[in-house]
Amino acid sequence: MEGLSAEGSILNQLADPALARPSRIDELRQKLFGADPRSQTPPMPAVPQPASRTARSAVKLQGWVRQGERITIAGREFEGMVYVGTPPRMNSHGYGEKCRAYIDPSLSVASSDSDRNGDGMSYWPGYSTIPAVCRATYLDWLEGGRRDATVNPGYMFLFFYGLERRFLVDQPPEEEKKEIVAEVERLKALFAQNYSVQRYLGEFLDIARIVAMGGMPLDDPALKQSILDNRSWDLPFSLKFALGRMIAESKAFDAEWLHLWLMCHPERRLRTPAERCGEEFKALFKLKFDALYPDGLKVRTPRKQLAMNYRAASSEFSCSVNLTAGEGRDVAVPDVSDLRSPIQKAQKIADESMDELDKFSRYLGRNADGRGSIEAQALLPAALWGLFPSAELQELKKWVREQVAAGGLVPALEIVSRMEGSSPDKLGKRQLTGAADALARIGFGMAPDPRFSLRGPRIDEPVVIFDLAETVEQLEVVSAAYRAALFELALATFVAHSDSKIVEAERRALRDKVEATVGITDLERKRLHANLKWYLEVPPDMSWLRTRLKEVDAEHHLALRAAVVATAHADSVIQSEEVACIEKIYKALGIDAGLVYADLHAGEVPDGPVRVRAAEAEAPGERIPAEPKARVGSLDAARIAAIRTDTERVSNVLGEIFAADDDANHDAPRTHALLSALAGLDHRHAALVDLLVQRGNWTQEEFAGIAGQQGLLPSGALEAINEWAFEKFDEALLDEYDGYDVSQDIAEALRAEMSKGDN
Structure with a gap:
């Protein structure tokens, strides 16, 4: 049976005066801080006062008054759990001669006034040595049910000195020990913000639990919670004893004990997810532990034995605890303090758990009350869904399946609104990333993924939802081949869209390109197909591509040239718009545009309409022959140049015609000045730029209005202006971000140029 050792089983009356004096740390604290640092504590919630019992005078009392008895001293009636009477002498050395905890009824008590701040209290107060006004304050605090946390904590310590003496020196019955432990726990919570209270009362509770642990099962949840609540800078002694006892009894540790060991260990490394998502972290830790150690974790027996000496907070006594374990309680308890291997294993499990909870934790950081929402639940690791179920998530799965079956094109706003429970005014990268991650955790993908796309969908544009066939925890982890293929796909669809229509042959060629991509996983291939579907629905434009094209190194130029040329050849007819589009891409890459014709010359494409075979007389209609396949040969570069020249000539003629109509409605001098300052733009685009540079930002609606x-x-207009700005300043004038941001460097240069023209 654990308990006090033979040499300290009652009371170690300390012969050595040094042991009865404050510790060196406490002496230094007094010198540094003067007043007891225990003196600053905010108020705490009160607890109900026990029903009144018959009180008796304290005149004839001597010794301990149990809980349940009420006494009256100096006109104050209060509950027991105190020593009353003439205080016994503790030693003959002159320091703390009389027992501090005893309430001596013969001493004077101030009839008025009080000292709630404890100005008259010493570091180790004793009822017999504090001033009469402090005795009055102390008795008032007792009469109030010991519930006031706004008084100097020294009054609480004066009461606590009696509790620790009664428990450790008098060795009361078990029932009374439980009452004392409960009262100390209440006081600890009452003065929760005071460091000294937490330290001294925590140390007492630690030893009190050990003394009582002989009859307390180790799997008692109250024991584990109490250990966790009283953790400090070192392993709680009660935890050391519990762990050592399990080792001594050859018991394997389960996940809960290893988790508790880690949580209390001074060298633990815990990030925000372990604290913010405590329950989820503990549950995931257990799942991982059980998978690794289905029979529990066996720990080697340390050579060092556990020992404990308790020095009373009152400094009046010390005692040692005899620690044994085993069936007959005759086995020494080993000390786990220096064991490293179990903590290293626990830390590894914790790191993996925190990594998997990271996104869930970040979501809760932004939405403190978001636990249980669709987005939060979807971000929770799938392994925890059974432990933390969500009906809303099941409804989301059902809805997503229906959308995929209907083709997968869903308004981006609807997706985000379902995730967040409300419709935002605008869509940002964070919202779209959260939606993509949430869907991935229920086995569905979303294209585009804002982490890799050239831009995210606007609020009025769709996204593509598709079946991943598996849950994905980290969408951001993709191969370099996937990133390259995604960019090539954007370029190819840009070319395919250049003539304002995409025929089936071009769609088929783009799908074949995805299938032919090497170095990617099956999951990445699914994502490429979904992004292709989105690119076909929401065409890329040059303002998306230009910055990325400038970043491409020469090594990858050939692959990009092959991708766009192959798309131009896909429908067997090369349009002049496709040629112009490819020229833009080559220029953005820093490649001579003249190479376009040489690259296109790699395959012969018939120039002219496809001949349709005439129907026979008896046929009810005409049958369209299959589209001809591209043949290897030569492409008539001169014909392409002629088409291109004709297109430019017609555009210039039409531009002059429209300009003539507009000139009648414009201020001729102002228009001339604009066209001079903004050389390269027609008067419409020049007038638009003149308006744009007057402000730093335009909403989409405002830009559409002035255009x-x-x-x-x-x-x-956006593409034309940015094309012109790139030619002139090597930078876009307008950047799409919450509308359109105007480059201030370009704006200042243009305003300066236009002001010269006005002069």
Whole structure:
């Protein structure tokens, strides 16, 4: 049976005065801080006062008054759990001669006034040595049910000195020990913000649990929670004893004990997910532990034995605890303090658990009340879904399956609204990334993924939802081949869209390109197909591509040239718009545009309409022959140049015609000045730029409005202006971000140029 050792089983009356004096740390604290650092504590919730019992005078009392008895001293009636009477002498050395905890009824008590701040209290107060006004304050605190946390904590310590003496020196019955432990726990919670209270009362509770642990099963949840609640800078002694006892009894540790050991260990490395998502972290830790150690974790027996000496907070006594374990309680308890291997194993499990909870934790950091929402639940590791179920998540799965079956094109706003429970005014990268991650954890993908796409979908644009056939925890982990293929796909669809229509042959060629991509996983191939579907629905434009093209190194130029040329050949007819589009790409890559014709010359494409065979007389209609396959040969570069020249000539003629109509409605001098300052732009685009540079940002609606005033379509105007800005300043004038941000460097240069023209 564990308990006090023979040499300290009652009371070690300390013969050595040094042991009865404050510790060196406490002496230094007094010198540094003067007043007891225990003196600053905010108020705590009160607990109900026990029902009144018959009180008795303290005149004839001597010794301990149990809980349940009420006494009256100096007109104050209060509950027991105190020593009353003439205080016994503790030693003959003059320091703390009289027992501090005894309430001596013969001493004077101030009839008025109080000292709630404890100005008259010493570091180790004793009822017999504090001033009468402090005795009055102390008795008032007792009469109030010991519930006031706004008084100096020294009054609480004066009461606590009696509790620790009664428990460790008098060795009361087990029932009374439980009452004392419960009261100390209440006081510890009452003064929760005071460091000294937490330290001294925590140390007492540690030894009190060990003394009582002989009859307490180690799997008692209350024991484990109490250990966790009282952790500090070192392993709680009660935890050391429990762990050592399990080793001594040849018991394997389960996940809960290893988790508790790690949580209390001074060298633990815990990040935010372990604290913010405590329950989820503990559950995931257990799942991983059980998978690794289905029979529990066996730990070697340390040579060092556990020993404990308790020095009373009152400094009046010390005692040692005899620690044994085993069936007959005759086996020494080993000391686990220096064991490293179990903690290293626990830390590895913890690191993996925290990594998997990281996104869930970040979501809760942004949405403190978001636990249980669809997005939060979807970000929770799939292994925990059974332990933390969500009906909303099941509804989301059902809805997503229906959308995929219907083709997979879903408004981006609807996806985000379902995730967040409300419709945002605009879509940001964080929202879209969260939606993609949430869907991936229920086995579905979303294209585009804002981490890799050239831009995310606008609020009025769709996204593509598709079946991943598996849950994915980390969508951000992709191969370099996937990134390259995704960019090539964007370029290829840009070319395919150049003539404003995409025929089936081009779609088939783009799908074949995805299938032919090497160095990617099956999952990445699915994601490429979904992104292709989105690119076909939401065409890329040059403003997306230009910055990325400038970053491409020469080594990859050939692959990009092959991709765009192959797309141009896909439908067997090369349009002039496709040629112009490829020229833009080559220029952005820093490649001579003249190479376009040489590259296109790699395959012969018939120039002219496809001949349709005439139907026979008896046929009810005409049958369209299959599309001809591209033949290897030569491409008539002169014909392509002629088409290109004709296109430019017609565009210039039409531009002059429209310009003539507009000149009548414009201020001729101002228009001339603009066209001079903004050489390379027609008057419509020049007038638009003149408006744009007056502000730093335009919403999409505002940009569409001022473009419309000039008779321009917003998308075409954006591309034309940015093309011109790149030619002139090697930078886009407009950057798409929450509308359109205007480059201030370009704006200042243009305003300066236009002001010269006005002069």
